[in-house]
Amino acid sequence: LSRPGPPADGVILAEAPSLEQDHRLHALATATGIKPVCIYRLDQIAATRLLEVIAEHQHIFTVDGWVNQLSAEAHEVEEIPEFLNGPAHFRLVTNSIPFLLAYLDRDLVYRFINEPFCRWFGLPRSAIIGRTMRELIGSHAFEIARPHIQIALEGHKTSLVNRIHHVDGTIHTARFTYIPDLQPDGRVRGFISSIDDITHQVQVEDQLRQSEYRLRTIISNIPIVLFTLDQDGIFTLSEGKGLQNLGFEPGQVVGRSVFEVYRGNEKLLDCVRKALAGESFQELVTDMQEHTFDTWYSPLRDSEGGIQGVLGISADITERMQTEMALKNSEERYRTLVENQGEGVLIVDADLRIEYLNLAAEGVLKRPTGELIGSRLDEFFKGAERAVLHNQFEARKKGERSSYELSYIAPTGEEIHLLITATPRFDSSGVFLGSFAVIRDITERKL
Numbered sequence: 001l002s003r004p005g006p007p008a009d010g011v012i013l014a015e016a017p018s019l020e021q022d023h024r025l026h027a028l029a030t031a032t033g034i035k036p037v038c039i040y041r042l043d044q045i046a047a048t049r050l051l052e053v054i055a056e057h058q059h060i061f062t063v064d065g066w067v068n069q070l071s072a073e074a075h076e077v078e079e080i081p082e083f084l085n086g087p088a089h090f091r092l093v094t095n096s097i098p099f100l101l102a103y104l105d106r107d108l109v110y111r112f113i114n115e116p117f118c119r120w121f122g123l124p125r126s127a128i129i130g131r132t133m134r135e136l137i138g139s140h141a142f143e144i145a146r147p148h149i150q151i152a153l154e155g156h157k158t159s160l161v162n163r164i165h166h167v168d169g170t171i172h173t174a175r176f177t178y179i180p181d182l183q184p185d186g187r188v189r190g191f192i193s194s195i196d197d198i199t200h201q202v203q204v205e206d207q208l209r210q211s212e213y214r215l216r217t218i219i220s221n222i223p224i225v226l227f228t229l230d231q232d233g234i235f236t237l238s239e240g241k242g243l244q245n246l247g248f249e250p251g252q253v254v255g256r257s258v259f260e261v262y263r264g265n266e267k268l269l270d271c272v273r274k275a276l277a278g279e280s281f282q283e284l285v286t287d288m289q290e291h292t293f294d295t296w297y298s299p300l301r302d303s304e305g306g307i308q309g310v311l312g313i314s315a316d317i318t319e320r321m322q323t324e325m326a327l328k329n330s331e332e333r334y335r336t337l338v339e340n341q342g343e344g345v346l347i348v349d350a351d352l353r354i355e356y357l358n359l360a361a362e363g364v365l366k367r368p369t370g371e372l373i374g375s376r377l378d379e380f381f382k383g384a385e386r387a388v389l390h391n392q393f394e395a396r397k398k399g400e401r402s403s404y405e406l407s408y409i410a411p412t413g414e415e416i417h418l419l420i421t422a423t424p425r426f427d428s429s430g431v432f433l434g435s436f437a438v439i440r441d442i443t444e445r446k447l
Contacts, residue, residue: 100195103181106153108133111190120195122167137164145176152178152191161198173202220250225293225314228300231307233258233272242316245291262287275299275310284317291318347425349434352376352393364418364441366410381406396424396435405442417443 100120103112110128118125121136133149134142141162151158159177166172179192219226219240228237235253243250253261262268268285275281275297282296293314300309344361348354354372362369365380378386385406392404403421410416419440425433 100197102193102195103190104133104193105190106188108149110136117195120172120197137162141165148176148178149191152180153188155180155182155186155188172197173199223316225312225316227312227314229258229272229276229310229312231276231309233276233310235261236309240314242293242314245316245318246287271295271297272310275312276307278307285314291316292321293317344439346377346437346439347434348377348437350432352378352434355434361439364416364439365408366412366414366416380408382409392420392422393435396422397432399424399426415443416441417446 099114100117101112101114102110102117105111109130109132113125113128115125118128121128128136133145137145141164144162145160148158148160157177157179159175161173161175164172164174175196175198177194177196179194181189181191183189216239221241223240223242223245225240225242225246226237227235227239230236234255234257237251238248238253239250243252258272259269265285265287267283268287271281271283271285276299278299280296280298282294284292285295286292294317295312295314298311299307300311302308344364345356345358346354346361347356353374353376357365357369357372362372365372367380378389381389385408388404388406392402395402401421401423403419406418406420408416408418419442420437422435422437424435427433
């Protein structure tokens with residue numbers, strides 16, 4: 001608005017005129033007897049305000065292409081151009097205005113439409129002017145609009161979202177705004193209708209909702225907890241199947257402070273404080289019910305890098321930890337049993353390298369564990385004995401279990417006769433891992 005002031009009798013809608021042109025237009029309009037004059041720039045006025053301006057003023061005209069016409073007729077003040085005379089609502093709003101505009105009377109008949117309005121419906125002006133709203137948009141859309149039409153005809157601005165079927169078969173979603181045409185005596189002659197096509201926006205929002213639904217479905221069916229906190233530690237999100245083990249429902253703690261919900265769990269609260277201080281990290285955290293969560297913490301930042309809160313993703317690994325602990329305890333018991341039994345136990349991998357041997361095996365082979373671990377077993381046998389060992393190991397690869405004898409030369413030069421009972425090792429997919437063997441010194445039996 002280039003000249004603010006009280007409501008004007010006339011309004012000029014200009015593309016983006018210079019100050020010099022402002023003065024010229026003001027003088028020309030004043031010469032016609034219409035004053036004071038407000039000049040609105042089309043590149044600086046919002047669609048809703050433009051509609052209000054049109055509804056508020058008695059005379060409206062544009063300058064695009066009509067400056068010369070106005071100048072030529074301005075010297076004859078008594079000859080006011082027809083397009084400035086009388087109720088000129090919408091009559092001279094140019095088709096270059098980037099808004100879909102229409103004027104409907106109390107009978108809901110279209111009396112004015114601009115060119116963008118015609119293009120949007122895919123119909124010529126002659127196919128719209130004189131028709132009723134029901135005829136143009138269809139009965140279903142009209143019934144949705146009817147309550148808002150009544151509001152506009154009672155003198156109140158209103159808006160709604162409606163879906164319109166076009167002649168080409170496409171369906172468009174649009175926001176309709178109705179502004180009443182109020183007369184000085186309070187009567188409503190009709191209303192201005194503007195249309196904002198939001199089809200793409202609605203499609204994007206639908207896709208976003210579908211994406212959020214899929215994400216929420218995934219989160220609600222796997223044992224994790226997804227949560228966010230604001231900068232004061234207040235829960236703003238709490239979702240995930242893992243909440244069941246904590247005794248919470250999704251969203252139950254939203255609005256509560258993490259420092260209240262987990263009061264006494266200092267390790268967890270320290271993690272929150274670190275994240276609020278700007279650190280991203282992963283930590284194992286146990287709650288009061290001895291549930292263990294592997295949690296990833298990360299600060300949430302705004303566009304300028306300021307910390308706005310914390311994002312956390314927690315995976316419930318309680319069962320995994322319990323299983324690992326049970327396995328560890330089992331391995332300890334097995335190791336104790338093996339270490340303390342009288343017979344030697346030896347484990348080799350698929351390349352015949354020694355992975356493990358107990359104290360009894362160390363005594364049988366008369367070599368220290370440090371020398372044996374990682375060495376190939378066949379390095380300690382020569383000639384025919386080595387060939388027997390290789391043949392037996394090939395049998396292990398085929399899944400065969402057997403007992404056989406070998407002669408072994410100790411570091412002292414002493415010959416030791418061994419009885420070896422070997423069993424193959426395979427993983428769950430059938431890949432050969434090596435062999436497990438029990439070795440006994442049977443030298444005395446051979447004497």
